[in-house]
Amino acid sequence: MNALSKDTPLFAEIDGKYGVFTLKELYELHNQGHKIRAPVLLNEHGSIGWVEVEDVVNFGKQKLKRITLATSRLFVEATEDTIIPAYSSNLFSGREKQIKIKFKHVNELKVAQDPRNNDTLLLATRIPLKILEGNQNEWDFGFALGFFLAEGSIVKRKHSFTKNSLARLKALARKKGMALQKYLEFMTDIKLVFLTIGQSDFERRHIQILQKHFKFATPYKKRDSNAYVLYSSDLSLIHLIKNYIDGSTSHDKHVKNEVYNNSRKFLEGILDGFLAGDGCYVKKGDYFSVRITANYLLYNDLIFISKGLGYDVHLWKAIYQNGGFANGKFYLSLLLSIVKTYHRHTAFGLLKERIKSIENIGEKEAYNLVLKQLYPETDKRAIFNHLYFIAFGFLVSDAVKTLERGALGSSLPAPVLG
Numbered sequence: 001m002n003a004l005s006k007d008t009p010l011f012a013e014i015d016g017k018y019g020v021f022t023l024k025e026l027y028e029l030h031n032q033g034h035k036i037r038a039p040v041l042l043n044e045h046g047s048i049g050w051v052e053v054e055d056v057v058n059f060g061k062q063k064l065k066r067i068t069l070a071t072s073r074l075f076v077e078a079t080e081d082t083i084i085p086a087y088s089s090n091l092f093s094g095r096e097k098q099i100k101i102k103f104k105h106v107n108e109l110k111v112a113q114d115p116r117n118n119d120t121l122l123l124a125t126r127i128p129l130k131i132l133e134g135n136q137n138e139w140d141f142g143f144a145l146g147f148f149l150a151e152g153s154i155v156k157r158k159h160s161f162t163k164n165s166l167a168r169l170k171a172l173a174r175k176k177g178m179a180l181q182k183y184l185e186f187m188t189d190i191k192l193v194f195l196t197i198g199q200s201d202f203e204r205r206h207i208q209i210l211q212k213h214f215k216f217a218t219p220y221k222k223r224d225s226n227a228y229v230l231y232s233s234d235l236s237l238i239h240l241i242k243n244y245i246d247g248s249t250s251h252d253k254h255v256k257n258e259v260y261n262n263s264r265k266f267l268e269g270i271l272d273g274f275l276a277g278d279g280c281y282v283k284k285g286d287y288f289s290v291r292i293t294a295n296y297l298l299y300n301d302l303i304f305i306s307k308g309l310g311y312d313v314h315l316w317k318a319i320y321q322n323g324g325f326a327n328g329k330f331y332l333s334l335l336l337s338i339v340k341t342y343h344r345h346t347a348f349g350l351l352k353e354r355i356k357s358i359e360n361i362g363e364k365e366a367y368n369l370v371l372k373q374l375y376p377e378t379d380k381r382a383i384f385n386h387l388y389f390i391a392f393g394f395l396v397s398d399a400v401k402t403l404e405r406g407a408l409g410s411s412l413p414a415p416v417l418g
Contacts, residue, residue, distance in 0.1 A: 124349060
């Protein structure tokens with residue numbers, strides 16, 4: 001049974017728009033008649049492109065195993081018969097001319113007492129987003145969003161809708177030439193945007209970037225703290241946040257799929273703004289150290305945006321820390337590193353990473369894609385007909401139809417063991 005967890009996230013193109021979707025969501029979108037394309041490895045020279053998804057198969061509940069990688073802590077959940085393209089020993093030799101992948105089922109992957117002897121899998125260093133380069137203004141707007149993700153919160157409006165308040169709102173709506181409902185949508189449910197900042201944000205000109213495009217009140221210093229509060233009721237900023245971000249606190253803020261359909265500069269700005277707020281640059285290792293609340297939606301966003309830009313993301317560990325409140329509560333935090341320049345050896349747009357562990361995780365609903373055939377089965381490149389990337393960069397196989405026949409089929413070679 002070649003199947004992956006329902007929660008497996010993928011970069012996908014839906015009706016011409018990019019986004020991150022789980023396999024279960026893709027199943028539902030396919031049944032609704034949407035056109036879906038997935039990122040795939042096209043040939044032995046490492047070209048990555050997009051191929052149409054012909055079907056999404058629901059296998060019901062299946063026993064799954066979680067494969068966790070040693071360096072990045074990224075993982076994939078799959079049935080034991082799922083086909084994983086494993087590392088070929090000569091791929092990173094410096095003499096390679098093409099990719100020579102060997103295939104293994106999950107239950108054939110090697111995990112030994114000495115992790116140096118474990119199998120090594122291949123991951124994509126970048127997902128091929130075909131978007132415009134963009135300009136400085138788009139970077140600025142992205143920076144504002146990223147900085148809000150790191151340091152921002154919102155205050156919602158409270159409409160009492162008394163007779164007097166309705167009359168006032170209707171008058172304001174008429175002044176704008178809008179119906180009341182349209183006016184309320186225009187005003188949004190956000191009253192104020194708050195940013196908690198430090199003196200270094202002024203010194204590093206982060207605040208100047210924000211004030212370049214949006215109106216803010218005069219910052220004020222928090223009592224008994226070195227922090228400042230910066231707030232804005234600028235509808236331009238509020239609409240920007242509403243268009244691209246869901247959630248309002250550190251526990252639930254995350255980006256919408258619309259961010260992937262802007263420009264590269266916009267994505268860079270989001271990540272740079274976030275790192276300006278919650279990142280600390282470590283010069284010796286050339287990486288950004290990041291600590292966030294255990295918000296796994298935001299954690300995934302950082303991975304997906306980084307993959308779109310070609311950056312490297314590692315999860316080091318999760319720790320409990322004192323929240324600093326009077327009740328003495330402790331909160332789970334995630335420690336990450338984000339590297340803008342790969343220091344690990346890459347080839348053909350891929351990198352190798354050793355498996356840390358494989359563990360049983362019980363039963364989950366499982367799905368897999370069926371991809372449109374790229375090459376005739378007589379073509380030597382037919383090996384690539386079945387391979388696609390999930391969002392974390394893992395290369396996996398769809399091979400649904402051939403497995404149903406009880407074999408891997410002629411278009412996909414039998415696993416090479418050892």
